Amino acid sequence: GQQLNQSPQSMFIQEGEDVSMNCTSSSIFNTWLWYxxxxxxxxxxxxxxxxxxxxxxxGRLTAQFGITRKDSFLNISASIPxxxxxxxxxxxxxxxxxxxxxxxxxxxxxxx
Amino acid sequence: DAGVIQSPRHExxxxxxxxxxxxxxxxxxxxxxxxxxTMMRGLELxxxxxxxVPIDDSGMPEDRFSAKMPNASxxxxxxxxxxxxxxAVYFCASSFIRNYGYTFGSGTRLTVV
Numbered sequence: 001g002q003q004l005n006q007s008p009q010s011m012f013i014q015e016g017e018d019v020s021m022n023c024t025s026s027s028i029f030n031t032w033l034w035y036x037x038x039x040x041x042x043x044x045x046x047x048x049x050x051x052x053x054x055x056x057x058x059g060r061l062t063a064q065f066g067i068t069r070k071d072s073f074l075n076i077s078a079s080i081p082x083x084x085x086x087x088x089x090x091x092x093x094x095x096x097x098x099x100x101x102x103x104x105x106x107x108x109x110x111x112x
Numbered sequence: 113d114a115g116v117i118q119s120p121r122h123e124x125x126x127x128x129x130x131x132x133x134x135x136x137x138x139x140x141x142x143x144x145x146x147x148x149x150t151m152m153r154g155l156e157l158x159x160x161x162x163x164x165v166p167i168d169d170s171g172m173p174e175d176r177f178s179a180k181m182p183n184a185s186x187x188x189x190x191x192x193x194x195x196x197x198x199x200a201v202y203f204c205a206s207s208f209i210r211n212y213g214y215t216f217g218s219g220t221r222l223t224v225v
Binding site: 040043 | 116145154155157160168203213214215216218219
C-alpha cells in the first residue's frame, strides 16, 4: 500500500530553537496535511496544503507542498514547551479515495 | 461544536469479552473513519463510511472486528471476542470534504487482559 516516509522519528531540542521535519512519498499526492497529537488526545489538524509549491504559515508553523508533489516539510520556529507532541504528515494521493495516508509520526521533545 | 465524541475514554476488559466502542461524528460530516493506534504500527485505518455506508473495510484485522453506522450521528466498533493484542487506542474521525482533513475524537484506550 501507499506509504509516507516521515523523518526524523524523534527530536530533542531546546526551547527557542527552530525545528524542521519532512515527509516523502513514492507516489504523487494532491493534498498534504500536518497534524499534531498531544498526549492522551487525538491528532489535530495544523496546516493543509493543496497546490504544488504552496507555502503556508500558521503562527510559528510553516509548511510547504513540494514541487514534485511527492514531499512536504513542516517548520516550527522559536519552539516553546507546549510544542511537545507527535507530529504526523498525511496525504491524499492522486486518484485516491477518501482515505488519508499517514506517516509514522515524529515525536518532539522541547527542553525548557 | 462539540467535536467528535467517543466513548468510553478508557476500557479494560478480560480476554474473550465483547467490547463496543462508540462514536458521534460532527453534525454535517458525511464520512466517518475508525483508526487504531499502536506504538509498533502507528495509525492504521480500520474502516470508513461515506453517507453511513461502509466503503472500505480492508483494514479490519479479522472477523472478530465489526463496525456499524446505523445513522449519520452514530457509529460503533465491536470486537468479539477480544484478545490482548487488540490493546490499543482506537480513534474515530469524521470529515465533510476529504481535502480539509479529518477531525479526530479523543480516542478510546482499550486494554485487554
